[in-house]
Amino acid sequence: MANIVVIGAGLGGLPTAYELRHLLPAQHTVTLISEQPKFTFIPGLVRVALDMAPLDHFQLELDPLAKQHGLEFVNSRVTVFDPHMKRITVENGQTVDYDYAVIATGPGFAFDQVPGLGPHGGYTHSICSASHALEAREAWLQFLENPGHLVVGAAPGAGCFGPAYEFILMADWILRRKGLRDKATLTLVTPEPYVGHLGVSGVTNAQELTEALLRKHDVEMIANTAITAIAPDHITLDDGRILPQTYAMILPAFRGVQFILNTPGLGNEKGFIPILPTQQHPHFPNIYALGVSVNLAQPDKPRVPIGMPKSGQMTEAMGMAVAHNIAVELGAMPAPLTVPTLEAICFAEFGKTGILYVAAPVLPDPDTQQRRYAYAVQGSWVVWSKTAFEQYFMTKMRRGAAVPWFERLGLKTLFGVDLVRPMLTPQSTATSV
Ligand SMILES: Cc1cc2nc3c(=O)[nH]c(=O)nc-3n(C[C@H](O)[C@H](O)[C@H](O)COP(=O)(O)OP(=O)(O)OC[C@H]3O[C@@H](n4cnc5c(N)ncnc54)[C@H](O)[C@@H]3O)c2cc1C
Numbered sequence: 001m002a003n004i005v006v007i008g009a010g011l012g013g014l015p016t017a018y019e020l021r022h023l024l025p026a027q028h029t030v031t032l033i034s035e036q037p038k039f040t041f042i043p044g045l046v047r048v049a050l051d052m053a054p055l056d057h058f059q060l061e062l063d064p065l066a067k068q069h070g071l072e073f074v075n076s077r078v079t080v081f082d083p084h085m086k087r088i089t090v091e092n093g094q095t096v097d098y099d100y101a102v103i104a105t106g107p108g109f110a111f112d113q114v115p116g117l118g119p120h121g122g123y124t125h126s127i128c129s130a131s132h133a134l135e136a137r138e139a140w141l142q143f144l145e146n147p148g149h150l151v152v153g154a155a156p157g158a159g160c161f162g163p164a165y166e167f168i169l170m171a172d173w174i175l176r177r178k179g180l181r182d183k184a185t186l187t188l189v190t191p192e193p194y195v196g197h198l199g200v201s202g203v204t205n206a207q208e209l210t211e212a213l214l215r216k217h218d219v220e221m222i223a224n225t226a227i228t229a230i231a232p233d234h235i236t237l238d239d240g241r242i243l244p245q246t247y248a249m250i251l252p253a254f255r256g257v258q259f260i261l262n263t264p265g266l267g268n269e270k271g272f273i274p275i276l277p278t279q280q281h282p283h284f285p286n287i288y289a290l291g292v293s294v295n296l297a298q299p300d301k302p303r304v305p306i307g308m309p310k311s312g313q314m315t316e317a318m319g320m321a322v323a324h325n326i327a328v329e330l331g332a333m334p335a336p337l338t339v340p341t342l343e344a345i346c347f348a349e350f351g352k353t354g355i356l357y358v359a360a361p362v363l364p365d366p367d368t369q370q371r372r373y374a375y376a377v378q379g380s381w382v383v384w385s386k387t388a389f390e391q392y393f394m395t396k397m398r399r400g401a402a403v404p405w406f407e408r409l410g411l412k413t414l415f416g417v418d419l420v421r422p423m424l425t426p427q428s429t430a431t432s433v
Contacts, residue, residue, distance in 0.1 A: 001027050001028065002028045002029070002099035002100065002330055003028070003029045003031055003096075003097065003098055003099050003100075004020055004024070004028065004029070004030050004031070004098065004099065004100045004101075004102065004326060005031045005032075005033060005088060005096055005098040005100070005101050005102065006020070006030065006031070006032050006033070006102040006104060007033045007078050007088070007101065007102065007103050007104060007105055008033075008034060008103070008104035008105040008106055008291075008293070009032050009033075009034035009036070009039050009062050009104075010039065010040065010042065010104065010106050010291070011041070011042060011106075011291065011312045011315050011316070012104040012106070012290045012291030012292075012315040012316065012318065012319050013032065013034070013102070013104030013105075013291075013319075014032070014039050014062075014065075014397055015316055015319050015320075015396070015397070015401075015402040015403065016102055016104060016290060016319035016320075016322055016323050016402070017030050017032045017071050017102075018069060018071075018400050018401060018402045019319065019320060019323035019324075019402035019403070020102075020323045020326060020327070021069060021070050021071060021400070022323075022402070023323055023324065023326075023327040023332055023333060024326075024327055024330060024332050025332055026070075028330065028332075029072055030070070030071050030072065031071065031072040031073075031074065031096060031098075032062070032066055032071045032072065032073050032074070033073075033074040033076065033078055033088065033090060033096065034062055034073075034074075034075060035075075035076065035077035035078075035091075036062075036075075036130075037061065037062060037063065037075050038059040038060060038061055038062060038130075039059060039060045039062055039065070039397055040058060040059050040129075040130045041058040041059070041390060041393060041394060041397075042106075042128070042129075042312075043163075043312060043386075043390070044057065044058030044390060045058070045127045045128070045129075045130065045132075045133040045163075046127055046163050046166045046167050046170065046349075047170070048127075048130075048133040048134070048137060049125070049127045049132075049133040049136035049137050049140060049167070049249070050137070050140060050167070050170055050171060050174060051137050051140060051141060052170070052174075055130055055133065055134060058390075058394070059130070060394065060397055060398060062075065063075065065397070065398070065400070068400065069400035074090060074094065074096060076090035076091045076092045076094065077090060077091040078090055078091075078105075078259050079091050079258075079259055080259060080262070080263075081101075081259045081260070081262075081263045081266065082263075083101075083263065083265070083266060083281075083284045083287060085097075086098050086099070086101070086286065088101065098286075099286060100286045100287075100288065100326050100329070101286065101287045101288070102287075102288045102289070102290065102322055102326075103260070103273060103287065103288070103289040103290075103293050104289070104290050104291050104293060104315075104319070105256070105257045105259075105260070105293050106257070106291060106292045106293060107128065107160075107254035107255070107256075107257075107292045107293075108254065108255045108256055108257040108258065108261075108271060109126065109128060109129075109252045109254065109255075110155075110157065110252050110253040110254065110255050111126075111252050113155060113156070113157065113252070113253055114155050114156070114227055114228065114229065114230060114252075115229045115230065116229055116230030116231055117155055117227070117230055117250060117252060118250075118252060119132055119135050119136070122230060123230050123231060123232045123245075123248065124230055124248040124249065124250040125139055125140075125247070125248065125249045125250075126249065126250070126251065126252060127163060127167065127249060127251075128160075128251065128252070136249060139247060140171075140247065143246060143247040144174075144175075144178065144180065146246075147175065147180050147183040147184040147246070148183075148184065148185075148244075148246030148247070149184070149185050149187070149243070149244045149245050149246045149247075150168070150171060150184055150185065150186050150187070150245075150246065150247050150248075151187045151189060151235055151243055151245045151247075151248040151249075151250070152164050152167050152168040152171070152186070152187070152188055152189075152248070152249045152250070153187075153188055153189035153190045153222075153227070153249075153250055153251070154189075154190050154191060154192075154250060154251040154252075155191070155226075155227055155250055155251065155252050155253050156191045156226040156227065156253065156304050156305055156306075157191070157253030157305050157306065157307055158191060158251050158252060158253045158254070158306065158307060159199050159253070159254060159298070159306060159307025159308050159309050159310070160199075160251055160254065160307075160309055160310075161190060161192060161197070161198045161199060161251070161309070162198055162309070162311075162346055162348050162357075163251060164188065164190065164249070164251055165188070165196075165198075165210065165214075165348055165350070166348055166349055166350060167249050168186055168188050168214075168219055169213065169214070169217060169219070169350035169351055170349065170350065170351050171186065172186055172217045172218075172219065172351065173350070173351030173352065181218075185220070186217070186218065186219045186220065187219070187220040187221075187222065187243055188214060188219055188220070188221050188222065189222045189225055189227060189235070189237065189243065189250075190222070190223050190225065191223075191224070191225060191226055191302070191304035191305065191306050192223055192224070192302070192306060193223065193224050193300070193302040193303070193304075193306075194207050194223050194224070195207060195210050195211045195214065195221045195223045196208075196209065196210030196211060196376070197223075197306075198309060198346075198357060199298065199306055199307065199308055199309040200309065200344075200357075200359045200362055200374070201300050202364075202371070202374060203357060203358075203359055203374040203375060203376055204374060204375040204376065205375055205376040205377070206355075206357055206375075206376040209355055209376050209377075209378050210355065210376070213350060213353070213355070213378070222237070222241075222243075224302065224303055224304060225237050225238060225239065225304065226238040226304045227250065230245075230248065230250070233245060233246075235248060238304075253307060254292060254307060255270045255271045255272070256270060256271020256272050256273065256293055257271065257293070258271075260272075260273060260293065265283060265284075266281070266284075266287075267295075268295050270295075272293065272294060272295035272296075273287075273289035273293055273294050273295060274294075274295050275288075275289055275294050275295065277339040277423060278321065278325045278337050278338075278339060278423065279294070279318055279321050279322045279325065279339075279340070280325070288322045288325070288326065290315060290318035290319050290321075290322050291310060291314075291315035291318060291319070292310045292315070294310070294318070296308040296310060296342075296362075296363070299363060299364065299366075299369075308362075308363075309344075309346075309362070311344045311345075311346050311362075313344055313345055313346070313411075313417075313419075314340065314342050314344050314362065316402070316403055316419065317340035317341060317342065317343075317419035317420055318340045319402070320338070320340070320402065320403055320419055320420050321337075321338045321339055321340045321420050323402070324337070324338045324420065325337045325338060336422040336423055336424060337422075337423045338420040338421065338422055338423060339420065339421060339422075339423045340419065340420050341360075341361055341417075341418045341419060341420060341421055342361045342362045342363060343359070343360035343361045343362070343372075343417040343418060343419075344357075344358070344359050344360070344361070344362045344417075345357070345358045345411070345415050345417055346358075347382050347385055347386035347389065348382070348386075349382065349383050349386045349387075350383075351383075352380060352383070353378060353379065353380050353382070353383065354378070354379070354380070354381075354382030354383045354385075354386060355376050355377070355378045355382060356376065356377050356378075356379075356382050356385075357376045358373070358374060358375055358376070358415060358417070359371060359374040360372045360373055360374065360416065360417055372416075373416070392407075403419060
């Protein structure tokens with residue numbers, strides 16, 4: 001009898017919709033709204049942009065998946081969200097009323113924060129969406145015909161850094177294989193306080209391993225730096241340095257998507273949604289949010305601002321908690337409510353080798369500033385583990401599975417990581433308002 005509407009069918013929204021469908025009896029409807037007709041596995045876009053894999057390798061048509069797995073599907077962009085009327089309006093004018101809304105809309109891109117940034121009228125490429133990755137690939141193929149200065153990195157305020165490291169080290173690998181490496185200079189520019197920080201300080205070995213790898217591959221590293229302006233042939237940094245560029249891939253800072261920014265009281269000033277430990281909105285109890293759309297405050301205060309990384313696995317954990325908690329609210333599951341642990345593992349692929357970054361949990365204890373553990377390890381096994389995980393994830397999405405028991409067991413056994421835990425004390429304050 002309840003309609004649960006999931007907005008966004010990305011890494012967070014699609015598995016959450018599947019999990020809701022598994023947990024709730026058939027009398028409840030699960031509606032998935034997506035502006036895109038296809039699911040995209042975003043971590044695969046680094047390889048798409050570097051012409052190492054076709055885009056369709058990382059995409060699935062949503063309409064047949066929704067039919068097959070018992071979801072109502074609306075293929076249109078949400079433009080108006082009314083949390084008081086509990087009504088959603090999409091671009092084609094259709095309205096959808098909800099009993100529970102789950103917001104999983106991922107990032108909006110703050111290209112406007114740096115003059116010349118981004119593929120829409122600027123002079124840098126991005127790999128944050130399927131269309132960006134395709135544009136980046138066209139330009140990459142031209143770069144290979146006439147290599148020059150490759151600059152890769154992130155804009156001030158960015159919270160997603162892993163793909164920049166993957167891009168520059170895989171670009172190096174491709175250039176070497178093609179015998180073109182001596183025709184290109186490679187520079188990494190990042191607002192992170194140090195190379196290998198990735199938005200999470202104090203990860204044992206992360207800086208040493210990442211720096212050593214970049215040094216070995218002759219990549220110039222510029223950390224703790226803000227890009228202030230971008231021109232067709234150069235990039236200006238806040239210390240006045242000018243870097244020549246022939247091809248630049250710069251990850252932007254993220255914000256919430258437009259309808260969140262337009263809805264008073266839904267998000268903060270950046271459009272990220274405040275959440276309680278259960279992923280519930282503190283002021284609208286039947287709204288839940290997960291993934292990049294939520295507000296997670298960065299505990300560090302480095303010289304150049306950075307955001308908080310929200311990895312795929314953290315996103316899935318948030319989605320599992322959301323589905324469980326809505327099922328508890330609807331009486332389909334027994335209490336207690338659950339909360340995501342935000343214990344994160346991230347496989348970064350660098351050509352022949354890779355680094356696994358683990359932070360359990362990503363946010364340190366606010367009182368002690370300690371984590372259970374946080375470390376980085378390097379090996380070629382990281383590369384094949386990442387490929388195997390990609391294939392596994394795409395198979396799960398085809399089959400309508402979210403996070404099966406054997407995946408949870410594997411994460412626990414191999415990496416000591418839990419996705420969710422029961423909430424044993426009542427929630428009183430927002431984790432992230
Ligand atoms: C290039 C890149 C590489 C990455 N690599 C890794 C990695 O190796 N490992 C890792 O753990 N994490 C990685 N991440 C992070 C990971 O991709 C994110 O954690 C994950 O995608 C977040 O899921 P999400 O559902 O919040 O957002 P998304 O997966 O971006 O999905 C959001 C969906 O919502 C849709 N949407 C947006 N607005 C609306 C609207 N108004 N109406 C309807 N639909 C809407 C979007 O079209 C999109 O399909 C990477 C990120 C990037 C950018």
